[in-house]
Amino acid sequence: MGLDLLEQDYVLKQLTSSLLYPESEPGKSYWAALYGSTSNEIQVPTIQTVNKVWITPQSANIAELGATAMIEGSALTVSTERDYIATQSTRT
Numbered sequence: 001m002g003l004d005l006l007e008q009d010y011v012l013k014q015l016t017s018s019l020l021y022p023e024s025e026p027g028k029s030y031w032a033a034l035y036g037s038t039s040n041e042i043q044v045p046t047i048q049t050v051n052k053v054w055i056t057p058q059s060a061n062i063a064e065l066g067a068t069a070m071i072e073g074s075a076l077t078v079s080t081e082r083d084y085i086a087t088q089s090t091r092t
Helices: 002-020 025-035 081-091
Strands: 053-065 068-080
Touching (some): 002 025, 002 053, 053 081, 068 081
């Protein structure tokens, strides 16, 4: 399951960086909306940004045979930091 988490985190980072690359069309739109203009002046962002994304395990099917255990399948959930914190506060 740890390897699955690592692989999904890597894919998520690749996707995010490709979409936010300033020279791509989606990236140009994102950065223009973020700073409210196309000028190079430093401005306060006009939209909320997502700073952290959480990938968390949800469930796993574990097969046991004697002293050996294998993960047969697992489910992962992707959420923003705000959503992750909200789910954690409802669990306590």
